[in-house]
Amino acid sequence: MDNLTLRSTAPDAVLRTEPLLVASDLTKRYGAVRALDGASFSCMPGEVLALVGENGAGKSTVSRILAGATEATSGGITLDGEPFDVTSIAEARERGVACAFQELALVPDWTVAENLMLPERRGRGMFSQRKAREQAEELLARLDVTHLDPSSVVGDLRLADRQVIEIVRAIAADPKLLILDEASSALSPTGVSWLFARIRELTVQGVGVIYVSHRLGEISEIADRGTVLRDGASVGEFTRGSWSEDDLVSQMAGRTARRHFPDRPDAPAADAPLALEVRGLRSEALTGVDLTAHRGEIVGIGGLQGQGQTELLRCLFGATPALAEEWTIGGRPARHLTPTRAVRRGVGFVPEDRKTEGLALTLSVGENLLAPWLRPIAPGGPVQLRRERSWVDRVLGSLSVRTRGPNEAVGALSGGNQQKVVFGRWIDRNRSVLLLHDPTRGIDVRAKQELYAAMLELAKSGVAIIWFSTEVEELVHLCHRVAVLYRGRVARVLEGDQITPDAIVGAAVGTA
Numbered sequence: 001m002d003n004l005t006l007r008s009t010a011p012d013a014v015l016r017t018e019p020l021l022v023a024s025d026l027t028k029r030y031g032a033v034r035a036l037d038g039a040s041f042s043c044m045p046g047e048v049l050a051l052v053g054e055n056g057a058g059k060s061t062v063s064r065i066l067a068g069a070t071e072a073t074s075g076g077i078t079l080d081g082e083p084f085d086v087t088s089i090a091e092a093r094e095r096g097v098a099c100a101f102q103e104l105a106l107v108p109d110w111t112v113a114e115n116l117m118l119p120e121r122r123g124r125g126m127f128s129q130r131k132a133r134e135q136a137e138e139l140l141a142r143l144d145v146t147h148l149d150p151s152s153v154v155g156d157l158r159l160a161d162r163q164v165i166e167i168v169r170a171i172a173a174d175p176k177l178l179i180l181d182e183a184s185s186a187l188s189p190t191g192v193s194w195l196f197a198r199i200r201e202l203t204v205q206g207v208g209v210i211y212v213s214h215r216l217g218e219i220s221e222i223a224d225r226g227t228v229l230r231d232g233a234s235v236g237e238f239t240r241g242s243w244s245e246d247d248l249v250s251q252m253a254g255r256t257a258r259r260h261f262p263d264r265p266d267a268p269a270a271d272a273p274l275a276l277e278v279r280g281l282r283s284e285a286l287t288g289v290d291l292t293a294h295r296g297e298i299v300g301i302g303g304l305q306g307q308g309q310t311e312l313l314r315c316l317f318g319a320t321p322a323l324a325e326e327w328t329i330g331g332r333p334a335r336h337l338t339p340t341r342a343v344r345r346g347v348g349f350v351p352e353d354r355k356t357e358g359l360a361l362t363l364s365v366g367e368n369l370l371a372p373w374l375r376p377i378a379p380g381g382p383v384q385l386r387r388e389r390s391w392v393d394r395v396l397g398s399l400s401v402r403t404r405g406p407n408e409a410v411g412a413l414s415g416g417n418q419q420k421v422v423f424g425r426w427i428d429r430n431r432s433v434l435l436l437h438d439p440t441r442g443i444d445v446r447a448k449q450e451l452y453a454a455m456l457e458l459a460k461s462g463v464a465i466i467w468f469s470t471e472v473e474e475l476v477h478l479c480h481r482v483a484v485l486y487r488g489r490v491a492r493v494l495e496g497d498q499i500t501p502d503a504i505v506g507a508a509v510g511t512a
């Protein structure tokens with residue numbers, strides 16, 4: 001790479017002469033796909049190096065190579081000056097590299113303790129549940145995770161908590177180099193503060209951190225330096241305080257591009273009919289939610305983590321059982337709601353976790369887009385896919401999904417592009433209500449704007465959008481109303497100019 005620079009820009013306190021990691025001209029091919037095409041970067045001990053780039057730029061491929069999950073096709077890596085060409089995750093850990101993966105590598109049926117002790121378990125004789133529990137308890141306390149029980153089954157945890165476990169597991173390996181691949185994508189601001197405190201503890205001990213994220217605010221706060229990847233190649237570098245968001249976004253896109261929120265959409269007509277109304281909605285986590293959404297209205301769900309946001313969206317889609325005093329969709333009672341019935345009644349849903357709930361990873365992009373619309377029996381996927389080809393192409397185009405085409409397995413797409421597929425299935429599908437759980441999770445800065453535009457377009461066409469975002473700014477800029485949840489009920493409803501970050505946070509902690 002002509003723009004490879006190995007200058008050290010780490011803070012003085014941790015400045016050493018020798019880089020911890022040097023990656024030179026890495027390439028990775030998957031058949032005809034060039035996932036990496038000349039990626040070069042270095043990381044000093046005690047340094048936080050950000051890797052940024054658009055969806056599909058190659059960031060996760062870099063992470064997977066360094067973590068030993070896959071091998072580079074060509075190129076060189078050294079760790080502490082020694083060649084680093086590991087062939088397994090276990091070997092990478094032995095050499096001092098651990099990764100919290102974007103697509104979590106936890107076993108859902110196992111407890112927190114079992115998952116945390118999993119890497120220790122291999123080839124080391126009998127496994128003691130009691131010991132694992134004790135060790136997990138100790139580890140969680142040491143890393144200041146006070147809200148998780150080691151005996152909880154991981155599959156029952158919220159995505160944010162599963163991400164915390166994935167991070168804890170990587171830190172527990174005591175690495176020299178820690179890779180955090182979109183590890184914060186489901187974390188709330190409190191979760192991110194927790195993560196940054198852990199990163200700072202590690203870097204003062206000389207641990208190098210590679211931080212992959214689309215949240216540029218986080219990068220500005222935590223990264224000492226960064227490398228920009230575009231189409232698998234490193235195309236630029238930046239150092240703390242020396243970059244602007246617009247420059248970075250342009251570098252990632254390879255052309256002038258800006259990050260900005262659209263203007264808040266005009267409020268729907270005063271006589272717009274109710275798309276959804278619920279009174280006294282109760283479930284395990286909800287203690288009596290009242291909520292309405294009119295056709296064309298964008299209603300945000302605010303609140304701190306764990307106040308019932310996830311469950312509310314799931315209940316409204318019939319994915320989690322709930323009871324209500326009154327519940328209508330399009331003015332008609334919503335009885336015995338199941339996801340299939342909800343789809344039939346004009347409701348669409350983007351769930352929290354695309355990997356476990358949203359996608360069939362071995363099926364094609366086209367089949368995944370058409371999943372809610374495929375009939376269980378004949379005519380079958382391929383036939384319908386041919387018939388719906390123009391809709392599929394339109395959706396892929398409007399969201400700029402980076403794919404080789406509708407027949408590619410969705411599992412071969414980068415994380416952000418998979419997320420776009422989950423969203424895309426509801427475009428132009430005659431929905432009356434769309435329920436979106438953090439729809440921009442893992443989506444790059446430019447693609448977020450395409451998604452915002454798609455949401456506004458849907459609202460303009462009369463769809464009521466009810467959604468939750470871990471990024472408060474998104475709710476501030478894109479909602480007509482925000483219902484802030486606190487302890488399983490709506491604590492406050494903010495409208496129009498009342499919707500500010502302070503008002504949302506104030507209501508979220510129960511003070512406003």
Ligand SMILES: Nc1ncnc2c1ncn2[C@@H]1O[C@H](COP(=O)(O)OP(=O)(O)OP(=O)(O)O)[C@@H](O)[C@H]1O
Pocket residue numbers: 030033034035036053054055056057058059060061062102402411412413414415416417442444
């Ligand atoms: N197993 C695979 N088979 C085929 N292509 C793949 C595979 N894994 C990744 N790719 C391709 O490699 C490219 C880089 O993907 P990668 O996941 O590294 O991107 P990324 O920068 O992490 O994106 P995101 O921000 O969306 O997570 C993409 O075009 C992707 O489709």
